[in-house]
Amino acid sequence: xxxxxxxxxxxxxxxDNIYGYEIVKFxxxxxxxxxxxxxxxxxxxxxxxxxKKELISKKRVxxxxxxxxNEFSITEKGKEVFPIEMKKxxxxxxxxxxxxxxxxxxxxxxxxxxxTFLKALQIQIDKIKDTSEEKxxxxxxxxxxxxxxxxxSPLIGGHFKTxxxxxxxxxxxxxxxxxxxxxxxxxxxxx
Numbered sequence: 001x002x003x004x005x006x007x008x009x010x011x012x013x014x015x016d017n018i019y020g021y022e023i024v025k026f027x028x029x030x031x032x033x034x035x036x037x038x039x040x041x042x043x044x045x046x047x048x049x050x051x052k053k054e055l056i057s058k059k060r061v062x063x064x065x066x067x068x069x070n071e072f073s074i075t076e077k078g079k080e081v082f083p084i085e086m087k088k089x090x091x092x093x094x095x096x097x098x099x100x101x102x103x104x105x106x107x108x109x110x111x112x113x114x115x116t117f118l119k120a121l122q123i124q125i126d127k128i129k130d131t132s133e134e135k136x137x138x139x140x141x142x143x144x145x146x147x148x149x150x151x152x153s154p155l156i157g158g159h160f161k162t163x164x165x166x167x168x169x170x171x172x173x174x175x176x177x178x179x180x181x182x183x184x185x186x187x188x189x190x191x
Contacts, residue, residue, distance in 0.1 A: 011107030
């Protein structure tokens, strides 16, 4: 299985030919690198690894200023591997965080089937709805450590409940949108 960063970089290149610095700039400008715990210099190492695996190719392009830049494009092998790896990542990652999932949905156009997308989305919904014994035990341990009610307790509890409801509502909206016929072009056709 590819690393998260390899999949992200391949996803960028799958969308269109791109310069390495443009990927770094995107993460820097949007702050996604902080949310997803990505070290910006490692993007260049990933580009080298993906090229060695023959998933991408590099072409030196000379700009008007005379400075050469490396433009990356996805290879046929990369086009075959990306949907397979994306499907694995979306459906096997039980610990994927909210923003990480949202970010990956930006990269999947024509790379996963609607069925795979809905399965991955349901995993996220189930995580939010989770009331497992493990989660109850963690909550109980927190209460044992902080047994006294403070003026903040109701605020924190209410705030987390509101966030949970907003996430669920957001994911349900995504699910509804994904089911619409006009979303067909976004998904890879079923085999």
